[in-house]
Structure formats: structure tokens, C-alpha cells
Amino acid sequence: MNPEEKIELERTSRNENFIHDVIDADLAEGRCKTVHTRFPPEPNGYIHIGSAKAIYINYEAAKKYGGLFNLRFDDTNPVREDESYVKSIIEDVKWLIGEEPSGGIFYGSDYFAQCYEYAVKLIKDGKAYVCDLSNEQMREYRGSLTLPGQNSPYRGRSIDENLALFERMKNGEFENGGCTLRAKIDMAASNMNLRDPVLYRILKVPHHRQGDKWQIYPMYDFAHTIQDAIEGITHSCCSLEFENHRPLYDWVADNIGLEEHEKPHQYEFARLNMTYTTMSKRYLRILAEKGLVDGWDDPRMPTLAGLRRRGYTPSSILEFVKRAGVAKAYSIVDSALLEFCLREELDKTALRRVAVTEPLLVTIENFPEDKTEYFSLPNNPKVPETGERQLPFTRQIYIERSDFEEIPPPKFHRLKPGGEVRLMGAYIIKYKDVKKDQNGEIIELICTADLETGNGMPADGRKIKGTIHWLSENNCADAKLALYDRLFNVENVSDAFDNLGDDGEFDDYLNKDSLIFAENAKVELSLNQAESGEKFQFVRTGYFCADSKNKGVFNKTVSLKSGYKP
Numbered sequence: 001m002n003p004e005e006k007i008e009l010e011r012t013s014r015n016e017n018f019i020h021d022v023i024d025a026d027l028a029e030g031r032c033k034t035v036h037t038r039f040p041p042e043p044n045g046y047i048h049i050g051s052a053k054a055i056y057i058n059y060e061a062a063k064k065y066g067g068l069f070n071l072r073f074d075d076t077n078p079v080r081e082d083e084s085y086v087k088s089i090i091e092d093v094k095w096l097i098g099e100e101p102s103g104g105i106f107y108g109s110d111y112f113a114q115c116y117e118y119a120v121k122l123i124k125d126g127k128a129y130v131c132d133l134s135n136e137q138m139r140e141y142r143g144s145l146t147l148p149g150q151n152s153p154y155r156g157r158s159i160d161e162n163l164a165l166f167e168r169m170k171n172g173e174f175e176n177g178g179c180t181l182r183a184k185i186d187m188a189a190s191n192m193n194l195r196d197p198v199l200y201r202i203l204k205v206p207h208h209r210q211g212d213k214w215q216i217y218p219m220y221d222f223a224h225t226i227q228d229a230i231e232g233i234t235h236s237c238c239s240l241e242f243e244n245h246r247p248l249y250d251w252v253a254d255n256i257g258l259e260e261h262e263k264p265h266q267y268e269f270a271r272l273n274m275t276y277t278t279m280s281k282r283y284l285r286i287l288a289e290k291g292l293v294d295g296w297d298d299p300r301m302p303t304l305a306g307l308r309r310r311g312y313t314p315s316s317i318l319e320f321v322k323r324a325g326v327a328k329a330y331s332i333v334d335s336a337l338l339e340f341c342l343r344e345e346l347d348k349t350a351l352r353r354v355a356v357t358e359p360l361l362v363t364i365e366n367f368p369e370d371k372t373e374y375f376s377l378p379n380n381p382k383v384p385e386t387g388e389r390q391l392p393f394t395r396q397i398y399i400e401r402s403d404f405e406e407i408p409p410p411k412f413h414r415l416k417p418g419g420e421v422r423l424m425g426a427y428i429i430k431y432k433d434v435k436k437d438q439n440g441e442i443i444e445l446i447c448t449a450d451l452e453t454g455n456g457m458p459a460d461g462r463k464i465k466g467t468i469h470w471l472s473e474n475n476c477a478d479a480k481l482a483l484y485d486r487l488f489n490v491e492n493v494s495d496a497f498d499n500l501g502d503d504g505e506f507d508d509y510l511n512k513d514s515l516i517f518a519e520n521a522k523v524e525l526s527l528n529q530a531e532s533g534e535k536f537q538f539v540r541t542g543y544f545c546a547d548s549k550n551k552g553v554f555n556k557t558v559s560l561k562s563g564y565k566p
Contacts, residue, residue: 017326019057019237022267023065031265032234035067036103039093040224040238042074043085043208046296046303047092049317049338050279053272056321057237059097068103070231075109076223078207086208088296092304096314108227109209115218115226116170118256119181119199123162127255128199129155130165131182138180141187142195149187149195169202172215176202183222185251193248197221221245225252228264236264239271240328272324273332276486277302278493283506292510293487299555300487300514310484311535311545311557316342332492339558346535346543346557351379351386353527354424354469355538355554357481357518359398361444361473364429366451367395372475375425375454380537391524393426396473398522403468404445406434413466415445421466424539428453428464469539477528481518481544482555486511523554530554 026032037058041047047055062069071093075081094100122128131154133141143149157165166181168174181200189195199222206212218226228236236249246266253263273279284301287293296303299310307317320341324333354377373393379386399415408416415421420430433446452459489511490496496509527536530546535557537543542560547553 017057017060018328019061019235019267019269019326020064023061023235026234027065034234035062035065036070036232036234037062037067037237038070038072038103038106038228038231038233039101040072040074040108040227041089042077043082043089044077044080045085045281045285046088046301046305048279048281048284048302048304049274049277049307049320050272050302051092052096052304052317053269053321053324053326054237054239055093055096056318057269057326059101061235061237062102067234069097069101070103070106070233071101072106072227072231073108074220074224074227075107075207075209076217076220078203078205078217081208083208088305092308095308096304096317098314103231106227106231107209108223109207111223111227111230112210112214112218114230115223118226119166119218119222120163121256122183122199123166123181124159125255126159127184128181129157129162129184130169130179131155131196132179134177138198142192143187145192151187152182152196155184155196166200169200169216170214172204174202176204178202181216183248183251191244191247193221193245194251197248221248222252225249225264226256229253229256229258229262233264236266238266238268240268240330241271242266243268268328269326270328270330272321273330273494274302274335274338275332275491276335276488276493278488278497280494280497283497286506287487292507299482299484308533309548310555311533311543312338312342313345313535316345319345335486336562340562343543343558343560343562346537348380348382350535350537350543352377352381352539353524353536354391354471355479355481355524355527355541355544356398356400356469356471356476356522357483357541358401359471359520359522360401360404360442362397362399362429362470363444363446364395364397364427364449365432365446366448367393369395371395372472377425389526391425392472392475393423394472394474397423397470398473398476399423399445399468399470401442404431404442406442414468415447415466419466420450420464421468422453422464424467424469426454426470427451428458471522471524475525476522477525478552479521479523479527480550480553481521482547482553483516483518484556485514485516487514521554527554528552 039055039058059069131152133152141150180198182196182198185194187195198219200216200218203217204215249266288296297305297309299306320338374390376388377391378388403414405412405416415431417431420428422428427449429447429449431447434442435444437443488509490509532546532548535545543557544554545557547555
């Protein structure tokens, strides 16, 4: 992150939200009496952490001012849209805000008839025409930022001819790309979006809700304004890339016959950008469809479904968006802030449990073979009311393989030849011997326990620097730990992808160690009953949650500590 981005991150961390300033002014001036917002995703993929910012802005504005919040699907392009995406988006939005959208759930495709009628009105008013230019020809006629465009040779068609042609477009008499309906605005406009933009195109593709009813579909810039007006949206908040589209949004509102009080208004905010993350739905689709990840809900994906499966909570995501700030200036937010928000929450809410990632068998030779002793461990030491649990202790236990070194480095305060270590909540044990297999691999440690140190405190006052976790060999469960890390190995993914071709070959930017499985982990026996999505702190290891797809698999959510300071 460069210095300018760090300054912007610091500035936006003050929780600025200029949208609320806009609403305050609108209410004071009487431009609106109530606040009505919407989140308009296109159902062509799963929504992601960037979408969470848009949801937060619109939902929180409606909530703060006692207004309504709509979920409206922008399903005007049937080519990549699918009902499965619709279902996932509804589930994700409800999960994030914790309730049904107060204004309801709507579909842009339900307004196709109104869009068609408004298009007919524009034709009758001489403000739209059917154009036979191909896409390539339209680009040539459009001009450039320094050169004005040229009028289409079909711009002068009569109103009757345009009405007849548009009716034929609707009836499916032309092939895809045969013609379009364009607004008649100004081919010399400095804003390229006003150079006779396309309002309707021919797409002979079945729609996920409308079936084969329509052969033509409105462009988003045309339908957007109409949908907002129909639903009574007062503040149409969208990301900054739509800023140059606002003049067209207003042109549509001004020319389809709306009364002044019926006209919605568009406001733009900077989209959410995060380090080591891509928000491009195109690239996320490539990842999912090429099998580079385990689908759209892979815990490494920035989709809300992936974050939920990873163990993120709605409150931690909303807190992250709030701390990142709502502003108009571009910024890239440190992904460690998101981790910090979750860690801060789980520290207070997650139950503590023991998991041994790479088990190493330890035999306590002076502990009776037929004895089981129980030690009390807190469920969450920061929340006393969560109580304690009893952890069984037997002659043979498991410890982490990394907690023993036969040839230890300097300042190694765990188990080593001649050394002692405290077992968390239990005895102090001392190394005696080691057993190895025929390949020289350590398979077992022989130790003795100071049986007078049931509380971990030696009677002679000697200092034991190391404390390690453990599990009874015959009182634990098998588990698989999914140790997730960042999916990408570059901080600014967007810049790295600038030179990618359409194929999206970005394998070089993928972190090859983004997922490592601890296949033979051991966990407390009670975790056999863990419910899908249930979250725990595995002591000394990290925060984990029970995977929603695979029983006995626990996904690492975040580590226990971070150098991040908000």
C-alpha cells in the first residue's frame, strides 16, 4: 500500500458517510418526505464483500431515517442470469441485514411492459429511433473524447417508421444484432454516454422469469431510472463508475413524462477495494468455473457465501464497511481490517476448544494406565458466565508435533530433551526418551509428570516458561482442519490484472498455499456434535468454524493475533 492509499484509509476510517449529509439536506429542503433506497444486483453471480458496502449504505440509510429498503434484481440481461444466483443473493442479503428487505423484493424484468411503453413514448416524441448500424459501426460513428460523433444515417427515420420497426423488433422479426433502439440526444456531447445511447437491443434468449415472452431487452441505463421511479426510490445510491451515467439517468427521468416529485435521483460512492482481493465478478466466475476454487462459496472467495462458510459474521462485515468509511474518493482498504473486525468479535463470543493439528503421541509413564483424571478449562475466560468444561487426562496424550524439538533452536520454551513444559490446565511433564520408526521419524515421546502440579504450579517454585495444549489419546475425535490463507499473492490485485487478456489467465497471481489441510487433526470429543457454522477458538491455533458442507471439517477463519492496528 503506497503512502497516498494509507492516508486515504486513515481518513475514511473516521466513519464518514456523505450520503447521510445528502439525505439531511434533501429532507430539510423538502425534496422528499421519506427515504426509500434499494440494492439492485444483477443475478449473474454471487454477491461479494464489495456488494456488502452497497447493501450497508442503502439499508442503513433507510433504517436511520425510518424509510424503506428494497432488494431489486437488475435482471435485464438474460445471457448470464440464473435463478440459482437469485436464490443465493436473497439468502445473502437476508443473512447480512438479519431480516427481510423492509420495502420488499422486486425484479426489473417485472417492469418490462412499462419500459416498453416508455420507449414507445420516446419514439412518439421524436426522442428515440431504430438504428440498423452494427456494434462496430456504432463505435466508429460515436467519435472519441476529442472528436464529436456522427449522426447515424437512420437517425432521420419518421416516427411512424420507428414505431413499426420497434414493434417488429418486439415481435422477433429481426435477428440478434439486426438493429437497436437508440435515444436521440446529442452526438457531439462531451459525455460519451449521451451520444445517442442504445435503449433496447435484440436478444433471443430465454429469460429466467419471463421465459420466451420478450425478444428485446432494455439496457440498464434506461431501465434503471424507470425501475427506481416505479418503486418510488428517493436516493438511488450506486458506485462511482456510474457517475458518468448520471446525465443519462436524469435524461430518461426528464423525458418519459414523470412529474417532478416522481423523479428519482442518483448518488455515487467509491466502491470497496481491498488488498489481496478482486471484486471483479468476471474473474470470480473464472475462478469458480475453472475449478480453481471450490465454487462461488469457497471460503477463500470474497463472496458473502464464501465469507459465511469461512466463519465471518454479518456484524463483523458491517463493522468493517463502517470503519472503512463511505466516501467518494478512491481508496484501497487493508484486508487485515476485515480480519481485525471478526477477531475482535470472536474473542468475546467464540468458545475455547483444543485441537491438535499434527498429533504426536506422548506416554506419561508414571501415570496409571487405567486412570482418567479430569481438569477444568474455561469455555471463554473473557466471559465467565460461559462456565467451564472437563477435559479428560490419561496416560497417553497428544501434543503438537511442533511443540517438541530434539535439537531445539535458541529460546525454545516448549518440550525438548532434558526440558519441562506445562500442559495447559494440567501437569508439568518432563522429557525422558523418544521412539522413532525405521525411517528415523519420531512417533512417540516418553515423559514423566510431576503429579504434584495438578494446577500447573511446581511446589519448589521452579519456573516453567512453556505451556502447550494437549488431548487424551482415547478421549478425542478425528477431524480435518482447512488452513485457509489469502487466495492471491499480490497486494493490489486490480493493478496486477490490468494486463490480463479475456481468458483471465492469472494463475501466477494465485497463492499456491491458500489452502492446506491438516488431514489427521485431533479435537475435543464434543466437537463431533458441532453444528454447521458454529465458531470456536482453537487455543494457540486460531479461530475456526464447522464447515457447512463437510462434517468433521473445520475451516480456519482468522489467526489469533495480527499486527494490524485500526
